[in-house]
Amino acid sequence: MARYEAAPSILGNIAFKKALFQSPSPAPENSKPAAGSEIAPSNSLIYKVQLQQDIEMNLHYIKKDLHVQCLKDLRELANKLQDDNWQYEPAEKLTGLQ
Template identity: 35%
Template sequence: MAQDSTEIRKKLFRSPMVEGDRLADNSTSMNLMTRLHIEHDMEHVYKTVNRDMHEQRLKQLRQKLKTLEEDDWRYQPVDKLIGLQ
């Protein structure tokens, strides 16, 4: 009950201009902070996804190279086939 009366007194003696300006400034700063936070999160996710995709491509290339090295003995060298050797 005492808390309610304190709140009422605070609101009663506040200037409406100051209250409105303070709320507008707070709202603007919160919007800006939210936007910056979202942009930061999006950039972080974008970098993480790009790094993961790059690592996946490297892994696939390593696997293809390994497969080619294992199958290399089956085929004649290209230089010999086109007559350079």
């Protein structure tokens, strides 16, 4: 399923990747950042929110797919048990309730 892809706007932004994976240590006061390496605070917040939404959406789809797979496995097991049911005595008959 192709739903597990991050938004292209985040992946294509080099400055965002640099800011995301940089050390959290503060920059020296007397040094100036290179032109184009700083992200505006509003853009940074937008990227963080978008990244969080993408992660939550992908996690939701993964959980949904795992749940669907579990339901398929349970359905197969139920069908197998139903096919084998004729081989065994009913529990009610074995306990004397029938």
